[in-house]
Amino acid sequence: MSIKLTVNGESRELDVDPDMPLLWAIRDHLELSGTKFGCGMALCGACTVHIDGQPTRSCVTPVSAVAGKSVTTIEGLATPAGQAVQKAWIALDVPQCGYCQSGQIMSAAALLGANPQPSDADIDAAMSGNICRCGTYVRIRAAIHEAAAALGAPKPAGS
Amino acid sequence: MYVRYLEEASRVSGSGHRSEPTRGAALTRRQFLELTTLAGSGLTLGVLLPGCGSAGPGGGTAAGPAAPLEMPFLRIAPDNTVTVIAKHLEAGQGVWTGLPAIVAEELDASWQQMRVESAPAKAPLYQNNAFVPLGVHAQFTGGSTAIANSWQQLRTAGATARAMLVAAAAQQWGVPTAEVTVSEGVVAHAPSGRKASLGELAGSAAQQPVPANVTLKEPGSFRIIGREKLPRLDARAKSTGTQQYAIDVRLPGMMTAVIARPPRFGGKVKSFDAAKAKAVAGVVDVVEIPRGVAVVARDMWSAKKGREALSVDWDESGAEKRGTTQLMKEYRALARGKQALTVAQAGDADGALTHAVHRVRGEFEFPYLAHAPMEPLTAVCSLGPDKCEIWAGCQMQTPDQAAAAAITGLKPEQVFIYTLAAGGTFGRRATPDSDFVSEVTSIAKATGGKYPVRLIWTREDDITGGRYRPLNYHRVEAGIGKDGKVAWRQRIVGQSIVIGTAFEAVLVKNGIDPNAVGGNAAEEYDLDHVHVSWNAPKVGVPVLWWRSVENTHTAYSKEVIIDELAQAAGEDPVAFRLKLLGKHPRHVGALKLVAEKAGWDQPFPKEKGRGRGVAVHESFGTVVAQVAEVTVKGDSITVDRVVCAVDCGIAVTPDVVKAQMQSAIAFGLSAALLGKITLTDGHVDQTNFHQYQVLRLPDMPRAVEVYIVPSSNPPSGVGEPGTPPIAPAVANAVRAATGVRLHTLPFDLAAARRANA
Numbered sequence: 001m002s003i004k005l006t007v008n009g010e011s012r013e014l015d016v017d018p019d020m021p022l023l024w025a026i027r028d029h030l031e032l033s034g035t036k037f038g039c040g041m042a043l044c045g046a047c048t049v050h051i052d053g054q055p056t057r058s059c060v061t062p063v064s065a066v067a068g069k070s071v072t073t074i075e076g077l078a079t080p081a082g083q084a085v086q087k088a089w090i091a092l093d094v095p096q097c098g099y100c101q102s103g104q105i106m107s108a109a110a111l112l113g114a115n116p117q118p119s120d121a122d123i124d125a126a127m128s129g130n131i132c133r134c135g136t137y138v139r140i141r142a143a144i145h146e147a148a149a150a151l152g153a154p155k156p157a158g159s
Numbered sequence: 160m161y162v163r164y165l166e167e168a169s170r171v172s173g174s175g176h177r178s179e180p181t182r183g184a185a186l187t188r189r190q191f192l193e194l195t196t197l198a199g200s201g202l203t204l205g206v207l208l209p210g211c212g213s214a215g216p217g218g219g220t221a222a223g224p225a226a227p228l229e230m231p232f233l234r235i236a237p238d239n240t241v242t243v244i245a246k247h248l249e250a251g252q253g254v255w256t257g258l259p260a261i262v263a264e265e266l267d268a269s270w271q272q273m274r275v276e277s278a279p280a281k282a283p284l285y286q287n288n289a290f291v292p293l294g295v296h297a298q299f300t301g302g303s304t305a306i307a308n309s310w311q312q313l314r315t316a317g318a319t320a321r322a323m324l325v326a327a328a329a330q331q332w333g334v335p336t337a338e339v340t341v342s343e344g345v346v347a348h349a350p351s352g353r354k355a356s357l358g359e360l361a362g363s364a365a366q367q368p369v370p371a372n373v374t375l376k377e378p379g380s381f382r383i384i385g386r387e388k389l390p391r392l393d394a395r396a397k398s399t400g401t402q403q404y405a406i407d408v409r410l411p412g413m414m415t416a417v418i419a420r421p422p423r424f425g426g427k428v429k430s431f432d433a434a435k436a437k438a439v440a441g442v443v444d445v446v447e448i449p450r451g452v453a454v455v456a457r458d459m460w461s462a463k464k465g466r467e468a469l470s471v472d473w474d475e476s477g478a479e480k481r482g483t484t485q486l487m488k489e490y491r492a493l494a495r496g497k498q499a500l501t502v503a504q505a506g507d508a509d510g511a512l513t514h515a516v517h518r519v520r521g522e523f524e525f526p527y528l529a530h531a532p533m534e535p536l537t538a539v540c541s542l543g544p545d546k547c548e549i550w551a552g553c554q555m556q557t558p559d560q561a562a563a564a565a566i567t568g569l570k571p572e573q574v575f576i577y578t579l580a581a582g583g584t585f586g587r588r589a590t591p592d593s594d595f596v597s598e599v600t601s602i603a604k605a606t607g608g609k610y611p612v613r614l615i616w617t618r619e620d621d622i623t624g625g626r627y628r629p630l631n632y633h634r635v636e637a638g639i640g641k642d643g644k645v646a647w648r649q650r651i652v653g654q655s656i657v658i659g660t661a662f663e664a665v666l667v668k669n670g671i672d673p674n675a676v677g678g679n680a681a682e683e684y685d686l687d688h689v690h691v692s693w694n695a696p697k698v699g700v701p702v703l704w705w706r707s708v709e710n711t712h713t714a715y716s717k718e719v720i721i722d723e724l725a726q727a728a729g730e731d732p733v734a735f736r737l738k739l740l741g742k743h744p745r746h747v748g749a750l751k752l753v754a755e756k757a758g759w760d761q762p763f764p765k766e767k768g769r770g771r772g773v774a775v776h777e778s779f780g781t782v783v784a785q786v787a788e789v790t791v792k793g794d795s796i797t798v799d800r801v802v803c804a805v806d807c808g809i810a811v812t813p814d815v816v817k818a819q820m821q822s823a824i825a826f827g828l829s830a831a832l833l834g835k836i837t838l839t840d841g842h843v844d845q846t847n848f849h850q851y852q853v854l855r856l857p858d859m860p861r862a863v864e865v866y867i868v869p870s871s872n873p874p875s876g877v878g879e880p881g882t883p884p885i886a887p888a889v890a891n892a893v894r895a896a897t898g899v900r901l902h903t904l905p906f907d908l909a910a911a912r913r914a915n916a
Contacts, residue, residue, distance in 0.1 A: 135826055
């Protein structure tokens with residue numbers, strides 16, 4: 001059975017087991033490896049993608065459930081919030097091993113997309129589903145605040 | 160093709176951008192590998208590769224031939240990039256930034272031109288020098304040794320390259336070498352106004368003789384080493400999803416495998432029926448290997464479904480069938496017995512304890528712990544008739560190479576290991592029997608090398624797969640005599656990590672495994688009367704080094720009991736420790752710094768449920784002191800603030816040092832508050848992160864402050880030493896807040912209240 005969906009703005013067609021989790025379809029069949037496998041049970045957030053803008057754990061989302069929908073992976077993250085998050089991540093040297101960071105960034109970008117000025121409690125709530133074994137949490141918090149500040153800052157003159 | 164893949168996958172750059180693959184005269188990894196001859200057991204500094212310095216046709220600029228300068232630890236390319244060849248695994252600890260920083264310093268390069276890539280598996284060229292004094296000539300990353308063992312080697316490599324660039328410039332410009340300067344990657348002769356980049360001079364430099372001796376900089380003139388914020392070379396790739404890990408490797412025709420392993424440790428395959436597994440769409444092979452039965456498929460989903468359909472009959476006659484409740488009961492009984500190996504002895508601990516005026520005792524229980532790196536164990540193998548290629552986040556290249564050679568019947572030099580960034584390790588990828596590398600090689604062999612194969616462990620495989628931090632039981636009694644002298648008696652019961660492995664001959668002395676008992680009170684405090692002993696029970700649960708190893712438990716009982724002793728004597732916990740650290744000036748320095756930064760001399764607010772605690776510990780040559788502030792509400796513990804002071808000698812990359820302290824604090828808190836692997840009748844009870852809980856963002860203290868003790872000593876490690884002090888610092892803070900003594904990990908305040916009652 002062929003499943004049609006949009007991935008990072010492009011129409012794609014997948015001829016796979018409809019029960020296959022979106023994660024493995026993305027990684028093994030669309031060859032986009034930025035989205036990571038961490039647990040397979042929606043417990044760690046490493047596989048987070050946006051489906052129609054909503055942060056979603058792709059490891060438990062059957063590919064059949066995203067037919068006709070729009071999927072954004074770390075490779076296609078282009079929203080202002082997403083770019084501000086990535087910029088802050090690099091500026092603060094958030095990543096260590098880096099493996100969970102695609103998922104962290106997708107969660108943070110979704111948070112800032114919906115709530116441009118989150119409180120610490122908002123950040124705790126939005127990010128509690130993303131595990132980082134390197135414990136980069138201090139810098140993740142700081143980078144989200146920095147990205148929020150950049151998003152809220154007045155635009156430079158002329159732009 | 161595979162080589163090109165590796166080059167692209169492992170190369171990251173100083174500006175944060177992936178660099179273009181080097182072209183023209185640059186060697187491929189494979190050529191490099193083949194050309195580089197073993198240079199004995201020396202440190203192989205500044206050895207040029209044969210034939211690498213000649214000018215290519217049509218090459219050449221005003222400054223000389225357009226060719227690279229190729230050395231074992233660095234390559235300067237005509238495009239003006241400087242690539243450091245990293246012999247150590249980057250698993251998050253920051254060696255892809257720290258190692259290039261050392262080279263860049265002595266080379267006087269600019270940080271923007273620095274790149275890094277993994278070295279091939281090649282000992283002794285890329286051996287870990289920290290273990291050479293023990294007679295070990297192996298390439299591996301562990302024991303927080305990467306920066307320390309590379310320090311002289313990479314400084315010399317950078318200075319050697321610099322001297323050759325200067326000589327090349329002097330020759331071309333016809334000026335004295337003494338008048339040639341290098342700064343921020345620019346070679347210059349001020350009197351004539353001539354300038355050239357490192358890349359422009361690389362080809363000529365390669366034709367210069369290698370100087371026998373080079374002068375290294377005085378630490379006072381460092382401008383990259385010690386820079387407060389030196390951007391990580393891997394931050395951009397790791398913030399854009401482009402960093403390649405073993406799990407991301409794609410080779411033409413590659414298949415994916417998962418393994419059905421015995422449900423109990425020590426079990427073996429009796430027989431299996433592959434019919435249903437083979438009926439799953441996408442499954443291509445089902446093969447038996449020494450560790451179980453592998454299901455090989457077109458993709459991961461098919462492999463998993465195939466494994467679910469597989470039927471295996473296990474021989475459990477030799478399997479471990481005890482549970483952790485029973486094991487702990489046996490450990491307690493062992494601790495009560497007289498038979499044990501003496502680890503440390505001085506004075507008369509028994510006598511002094513009998514007459515002590517203040518006395519405390521404690522029984523400590525530490526669970527098995529899984530490492531649970533976020534990238535589950537993964538390796539790719541492509542096996543040909545005369546060659547075996549492996550892609551993995553390898554921590555122990557030399558043993559892994561030997562293991563793959565033994566399995567395939569090839570020579571070690573026919574095994575090519577391409578080390579990729581690892582998605583965490585914390586010790587898990589350093590296995591004496593090369594577990595996941597052996598497994599993937601066994602699958603490639605069993606399937607006749609007909610396709611490259613990628614092995615993926617699922618999270619369940621990882622959590623239930625053993626190689627844990629060992630279960631431990633400590634019984635400690637400590638006292639203070641009328642003369643003020645401290646007596647200490649301790650029994651440690653816990654499995655040996657290294658006995659029975661190739662590391663036994665190197666590490667074990669008089670039957671004592673330092674990885675089971677090191678970091679105990681006798682090593683860290685000036686004690687007049689001390690007796691530490693050890694029982695090493697034989698248990699079939701495989702154990703392994705886990706970030707900071709034995710210090711995860713020895714530091715805990717030491718720092719909790721010393722704190723309780725201070726309390727019993729009515730003394731301040733910091734002042735009491737300082738009295739016992741006369742022979743440990745670096746402990747004193749770290750403790751005083753953390754006390755100052757935490758405001759220890761200021762009274763702590765007397766709010767209900769709030770408390771602060773301190774701990775100090777040396778491991779891997781680095782001393783770390785921490786103060787934790789907590790709030791206890793009911794039976795729930797919140798860590799509000801952690802102040803950390805670290806003495807790691809010269810801090811090569813201070814921001815990475817700080818990141819490692821933050822990381823180690825999170826890792827240690829995870830174990831203190833949540834981590835526990837238990838077994839029932841030999842079956843692991845936890846399978847995934849819903850049961851094996853780890854620290855999440857809301858549990859991370861709001862404030863984590865890290866201060867580095869100024870030092871001119873050579874650098875020591877920072878990957879592990881931040882872990883040991885945090886659990887006892889928090890326990891001491893909880894006791895200050897509530898009076899409850901926490902002697903069982905992970906913390907269960909309700910259970911501890913009952914035990915204390």
